[in-house]
Amino acid sequence: MPELPEVETLVRGVREELVGQSFVNVSFFRADIREPIPVARLKEILTAQPVHSVTRRGKYMLIHTSQGALGVHLGMSGKFVLSEKHEPHVLHTHAIFELGDGREFRFIDPRRFGRLFSIETKELDLHPFLAKLGVEPLDLGVNLQKHLFVDSRSRSQGVKVFLMDSSVVVGVGNIYASESLWRARINPHTSAKQITLKMYSKLSQKIIEVLSEAINAGGTTLRDYRNKDGNPGYFQTNLAVYGREAKPCLKCGAKIIKTTQAARSTYQCPVCQK
DNA sequence: ATTTTCTCCTGCATGC
DNA sequence: TGCATGCAGGAGAAAA
Numbered sequence: 115m116p117e118l119p120e121v122e123t124l125v126r127g128v129r130e131e132l133v134g135q136s137f138v139n140v141s142f143f144r145a146d147i148r149e150p151i152p153v154a155r156l157k158e159i160l161t162a163q164p165v166h167s168v169t170r171r172g173k174y175m176l177i178h179t180s181q182g183a184l185g186v187h188l189g190m191s192g193k194f195v196l197s198e199k200h201e202p203h204v205l206h207t208h209a210i211f212e213l214g215d216g217r218e219f220r221f222i223d224p225r226r227f228g229r230l231f232s233i234e235t236k237e238l239d240l241h242p243f244l245a246k247l248g249v250e251p252l253d254l255g256v257n258l259q260k261h262l263f264v265d266s267r268s269r270s271q272g273v274k275v276f277l278m279d280s281s282v283v284v285g286v287g288n289i290y291a292s293e294s295l296w297r298a299r300i301n302p303h304t305s306a307k308q309i310t311l312k313m314y315s316k317l318s319q320k321i322i323e324v325l326s327e328a329i330n331a332g333g334t335t336l337r338d339y340r341n342k343d344g345n346p347g348y349f350q351t352n353l354a355v356y357g358r359e360a361k362p363c364l365k366c367g368a369k370i371i372k373t374t375q376a377a378r379s380t381y382q383c384p385v386c387q388k
Numbered sequence: 389a390t391t392t393t394c395t396c397c398t399g400c401a402t403g404c
Numbered sequence: 405t406g407c408a409t410g411c412a413g414g415a416g417a418a419a420a
Contacts (some may be wrong), residue, residue, distance in 0.1 A: 115413060148396065173414075190413050191398075206398085225397040227414065243416085271391065282413065288413070324411075376392065 116188040118251070118285025119328035121173045122201060124194055126218070129168035131196060132177065136164045139212040145209055147226045148189065155232040156184055160211065172284030174249045182234050185243065189227025195220050248282040251321050258283065258318035259311065266306035266314075273309055274302035277321075277378045289356045290328070292381045294320040296355045301387045302374070302380045327352070355381040 116124075137160045142153050159182040167178045175194070177184040186194060199216045209221040209230060221230065233241045248265075249256045265282050266273075276282060277291045286294070295302050297320040300313060309317070331352070356365050359372040363383035373380045 117414095187414080189397090189415090223397095224399070225413090227397065246416095269390075275391085278414090377394090379411095 115190050115287065115289070116173065116192065117290055117328075119325055119332055121170055121175060121188065121285075122252075122329050123332035124188075125168055125170045125175050126176070127196075128175065128194065132165045132168060132219075134166075135159050135181040135213055137211050138214045139210075141210045141212075142230075143208050143210075147223060148229050149231070150328050151209075151230050152232045152283040155182075156230070158182075159232055160184060171244050172250070172280060173287075174244065176233065176238075177245040178233075178235070181271055182232055183238070185229065185231045185241070187243075189223060189225065189229065190222065191225040191324070192228035195222065213324050221255075244376065246281050248280060248285070251283055251285055251318075252325060258321065259315040262314045262318060263309075263311045266309060269306040271306055272303045272375050272380075273300060273306045273317075274380055275347055275378075276306035278376075278378070283321075285325065288378050290321070290324050292356045293354060294324050296383060296387060297324065299386050301373065302382050355383065357381065 139158050140160050142151055142156075145151060145153070159179055160177075163181060165177055165179055167177065169176045173187060175186040175188075177186070186192075188194070197218055197219055197220050199212070203210075203220070204222055206224040206226075207220050207222050208226075211219040211221075213219075221228070222274050229243070231241075231243065233244075239245060249258065251258055261283065262277075264333045266276055269276050274291045274295055277286045277294070278288065292302065294317060298313070298317040300309065300317060339359055355370050358370045358381060360369050362368070363386060366383065366385050368383055368385040370381055371384050373382070
């Protein structure tokens, strides 16, 4: 399940390989994944002119040309891998973006929770998928603790659910929400509006820390992806609570408990996170 | 306005 | 071994 660090790693790799390159052909093997794919428009955008930049907004990757941009969301099981043209297609390959040198980018997504869509340059931040996104936690110009504090004043829901609201802050999914709350010693069930500015300050620091560590552990090139069938896997390392139900807390030894919030699993230490 | 539930989908773990 | 069952999950939409 790709979260912000995985997408950032992907973006860096794709940027390295693609900027200045042009696609000679773009093929789609189904008309829709999650929504209908704007096939004709994407072909116009992606062929006949080079990619000039590759950016990220939340968990969306944007590949820009002078005609517009391709938007990609990996969903749950999406992969964007670099292959040689002669390599056989793996199951669930939905799109292929061919470069002139025999290599091709392939979009593979078994569960089809992902997205491929087009964006017009003039409405980059107005696109429905991007317009309502919250702040970027790793943007140095963003005062994360202040945003969290202000946005939570009228929120009675648990702080973990609040953190996962992408209209508040992007990129904090189920895994890193649990991890950052454990590091900050905050109970995920505490009402978001009851968290003080001081606690949000600590939490923000931990969010940034855990996301940065994951990015640093992720390597910087696409080769990390294609060498093992597109599966990163690195981000599963060093998880202190997520997926560790009944195992000992790494700080105090108490058994990690698993609860449910908004139909999602939450992991926490019952002793450290009161 | 806020919050929860539903929805999409396949792979994998579990249990008999 | 094989089959049925249930769960996982990002985020928009719908419902509450």
